[in-house]
Amino acid sequence: MIKKRIMAPGPTEVPPEVLAAGGMPILHHRTPEFRAIFAEVSEKIKYVFQTSQPVLTLAAGGTGGMEAIVVNLSAPGEKVLVISAGVFGERWAKIAEGLERKVVRISVPYGKAVTTDEIKKAIDANPDAVLLCGTLSETSTGVEHPIQEIAAITKASRTLFAVDAISGLAACKLKMDEWSIDAVVSGTQKGLMMPPGLALIALSERAWVAVKAKKSPKFYWSFESALAKLTEEKLPDTPWTPNVSLVRQLQASLLLIHAEGIENIWARHELLAKATQAAMQALGLTLFAEHPSVSVTSVQSPEGIDSGDIVKKMRAEWGISIVGGQGSMLGKIFRIGHLGYCDRTDVLMTVAALECVLSELGVPITTGEGVKAAQSIFLKS
Amino acid sequence: MIKKRIMAPGPTEVPPEVLAAGGMPILHHRTPEFRAIFAEVSEKIKYVFQTSQPVLTLAAGGTGGMEAIVVNLSAPGEKVLVISAGVFGERWAKIAEGLERKVVRISVPYGKAVTTDEIKKAIDANPDAVLLCGTLSETSTGVEHPIQEIAAITKASRTLFAVDAISGLAACKLKMDEWSIDAVVSGTQKGLMMPPGLALIALSERAWVAVKAKKSPKFYWSFESALAKLTEEKLPDTPWTPNVSLVRQLQASLLLIHAEGIENIWARHELLAKATQAAMQALGLTLFAEHPSVSVTSVQSPEGIDSGDIVKKMRAEWGISIVGGQGSMLGKIFRIGHLGYCDRTDVLMTVAALECVLSELGVPITTGEGVKAAQSIFLKS
Numbered sequence: 001m002i003k004k005r006i007m008a009p010g011p012t013e014v015p016p017e018v019l020a021a022g023g024m025p026i027l028h029h030r031t032p033e034f035r036a037i038f039a040e041v042s043e044k045i046k047y048v049f050q051t052s053q054p055v056l057t058l059a060a061g062g063t064g065g066m067e068a069i070v071v072n073l074s075a076p077g078e079k080v081l082v083i084s085a086g087v088f089g090e091r092w093a094k095i096a097e098g099l100e101r102k103v104v105r106i107s108v109p110y111g112k113a114v115t116t117d118e119i120k121k122a123i124d125a126n127p128d129a130v131l132l133c134g135t136l137s138e139t140s141t142g143v144e145h146p147i148q149e150i151a152a153i154t155k156a157s158r159t160l161f162a163v164d165a166i167s168g169l170a171a172c173k174l175k176m177d178e179w180s181i182d183a184v185v186s187g188t189q190k191g192l193m194m195p196p197g198l199a200l201i202a203l204s205e206r207a208w209v210a211v212k213a214k215k216s217p218k219f220y221w222s223f224e225s226a227l228a229k230l231t232e233e234k235l236p237d238t239p240w241t242p243n244v245s246l247v248r249q250l251q252a253s254l255l256l257i258h259a260e261g262i263e264n265i266w267a268r269h270e271l272l273a274k275a276t277q278a279a280m281q282a283l284g285l286t287l288f289a290e291h292p293s294v295s296v297t298s299v300q301s302p303e304g305i306d307s308g309d310i311v312k313k314m315r316a317e318w319g320i321s322i323v324g325g326q327g328s329m330l331g332k333i334f335r336i337g338h339l340g341y342c343d344r345t346d347v348l349m350t351v352a353a354l355e356c357v358l359s360e361l362g363v364p365i366t367t368g369e370g371v372k373a374a375q376s377i378f379l380k381s
Numbered sequence: 382m383i384k385k386r387i388m389a390p391g392p393t394e395v396p397p398e399v400l401a402a403g404g405m406p407i408l409h410h411r412t413p414e415f416r417a418i419f420a421e422v423s424e425k426i427k428y429v430f431q432t433s434q435p436v437l438t439l440a441a442g443g444t445g446g447m448e449a450i451v452v453n454l455s456a457p458g459e460k461v462l463v464i465s466a467g468v469f470g471e472r473w474a475k476i477a478e479g480l481e482r483k484v485v486r487i488s489v490p491y492g493k494a495v496t497t498d499e500i501k502k503a504i505d506a507n508p509d510a511v512l513l514c515g516t517l518s519e520t521s522t523g524v525e526h527p528i529q530e531i532a533a534i535t536k537a538s539r540t541l542f543a544v545d546a547i548s549g550l551a552a553c554k555l556k557m558d559e560w561s562i563d564a565v566v567s568g569t570q571k572g573l574m575m576p577p578g579l580a581l582i583a584l585s586e587r588a589w590v591a592v593k594a595k596k597s598p599k600f601y602w603s604f605e606s607a608l609a610k611l612t613e614e615k616l617p618d619t620p621w622t623p624n625v626s627l628v629r630q631l632q633a634s635l636l637l638i639h640a641e642g643i644e645n646i647w648a649r650h651e652l653l654a655k656a657t658q659a660a661m662q663a664l665g666l667t668l669f670a671e672h673p674s675v676s677v678t679s680v681q682s683p684e685g686i687d688s689g690d691i692v693k694k695m696r697a698e699w700g701i702s703i704v705g706g707q708g709s710m711l712g713k714i715f716r717i718g719h720l721g722y723c724d725r726t727d728v729l730m731t732v733a734a735l736e737c738v739l740s741e742l743g744v745p746i747t748t749g750e751g752v753k754a755a756q757s758i759f760l761k762s
Contacts, residue, residue, distance in 0.1 A: 197627065
């Protein structure tokens with residue numbers, strides 16, 4: 001028997017309570033029963049975003065949510081700044097280009113975080129940019145960007161700041177209102193510990209002003225349509241049929257998140273990240289990210305080893321899904337997710353299995369050393 | 382105890398096998414295990430569409446799928462014909478207008494089906510129309526449109542014909558290839574007996590030619606991106622994270638659909654519709670649709686009765702979700718869905734409960750007469 005386990009940076013594992021909610025019968029979406037659930041969920045999710053603003057629920061993947069932000073906060077031909085520091089930063093650029101915005105990239109070498117100097121320069125050089133798009137946790141490189149510092153810069157400018165927190169929400173520290181972020185988008189298959197399929201979006205007050213003023217072709221993605229239904233007099237609703245099962249699962253997930261507490265969730269992710277990083281370093285491996293995200297640890301593949309072989313052996317022999325590198329990082333790095341429904345034991349088992357795999361691939365490591373380093377972090381905490 | 386039952390034209394009830402699949406653990410979407418499921422599903426769904434063309438799976442609601450068709454098969458400023466004969470026909474128009482297409486409506490009074498004469502005239506008068514958008518089963522009025530006949534007209538023209546089969550697929554007879562339909566979109570929460578959340582789309586050969594030639598801003602909705610991943614050398618994939626749970630549920634649903642057989646599914650829906658119609662008429666009620674859909678029966682509310690009261694009592698006292706009228710039909714009609722996971726017993730129980738509700742509301746009916754008429758249809762079949 002080889003059990004299947006996910007230690008990827010999304011989709012992540014889903015707690016049994018949330019899985020069970022997915023197997024519950026369908027409620028008709030216009031019934032008071034369903035709308036009461038949707039009301040509860042729409043209220044409780046604000047805490048996860050650390051916002052008092054309404055959080056919109058779209059039936060779409062995270063990329064759809066990113067597209068919705070571009071559609072609602074910029075118009076064709078307008079200038080959009082993008083922090084391109086990995087596959088997901090670059091996705092903002094491709095969306096905006098696909099929708100005929102004028103894209104200016106702030107290009108950052110993969111593995112590094114953008115600096116506030118680079119942001120300042122870009123904002124100063126492009127006063128006509130209506131939107132700056134960035135990534136909280138760049139899953140492809142394992143880097144966490146200095147969102148709070150960037151928001152302090154955009155706050156003082158006329159450029160709105162949109163953050164892809166798809167793999168960052170409920171993992172990396174994020175205080176939307178306090179930090180003055182203008183738009184945050186997340187998906188469900190990461191820190192929210194659910195299957196993929198919903199995009200969750202919150203906007204600042206000034207972003208809502210922009211949405212209402214913006215002349216941009218839209219229908220399905222219209223934030224105004226979503227807001228009108230969410231703030232209906234009776235109970236909140238959605239303009240199009242919502243994903244009923246996922247909303248039920250979000251209800252179950254938010255129960256768990258509120259019980260654990262967002263500060264504790266951030267601390268748990270920090271601890272798991274530290275232990276994983278320490279384990280990799282104890283095995284003589286090199287971390288790829290200069291400013292590692294607490295949701296994923298990216299590691300350079302040992303010399304002469306294709307990281308794809310490590311990933312395949314982890315899955316085939318140990319049942320553990322970690323992931324390799326994307327794009328230009330293909331074969332060169334592997335990434336361990338410690339995100340969402342993930343605990344210390346998950347990290348220990350993954351490091352232990354990885355040691356076996358590396359050993360079998362002929363990498364000169366001492367088995368047990370990685371586990372020992374992780375244990376040490378846990379025992380000290 | 383009042384059990385909750387759905388007799389609405391979507392979301393519909395979900396069979397236990399499909400619910401259970403929704404509670405299964407998440408598979409990482411890039412694993413061979415998940416891609417094998419996606420391959421199976423992508424192949425088996427063709428039978429439901431009656432097409433040999435690839436069927437794309439988008440993480441979006443049905444309305445998102447409609448938007449994707451407009452985005453891929455027309456460009457801003459181009460002319461789009463829309464059969465506007467209810468809320469969902471009108472939705473095509475609103476999407477196309479929202480995306481800055483030039484919309485020409487073929488307006489049909491609610492409750493009636495469009496005629497081939499009206500289509501011929503519109504096509505002749507608008508030779509520059511790139512797309513005609515219609516609805517198989519117009520859920521808001523309960524009307525089924527003559528899709529086969531319309532397709533015979535568009536086939537001989539340069540206008541592509543797109544059909545919203547969201548509530549029609551796997552219920553109303555539909556033969557995409559044989560009838561020469563250019564684009565079919567469906568959702569999962571209707572005949573496919575699943576929760577909402579996936580849009581399924583198939584295109585004709587000439588529609589694919591149009592997609593490749595069309596200059597229309599897009600990213601998330603790009604059919605070319607979806608096709609490239611679906612037809613990857615190894616195993617089919619999706620460009621963005623798919624809704625893993627729903628794909629698993631589609632696998633379970635397709636097992637049931639293939640076992641029953643699509644012709645039998647069409648026949649079952651026809652039988653349930655006939656029995657429901659007969660029951661309503663036996664109670665002295667008037668059907669609203671001239672050409673009733675086999676997926677939903679729309680009924681004029683008895684004089685002096687707000688249909689909303691019937692709907693509320695059905696839900697509160699009998700646990701059965703039927704629906705009222707939308708838009709201009711609000712309060713005037715009620716609609717009974719007999720769609721997807723629905724059998725003869727469901728129809729009998731609904732008619733019986735409805736008789737009690739009507740009776741309590743003071744409508745002069747003879748209880749039992751509706752049930753008797755439905756039974757008679759079933760006994761003869």
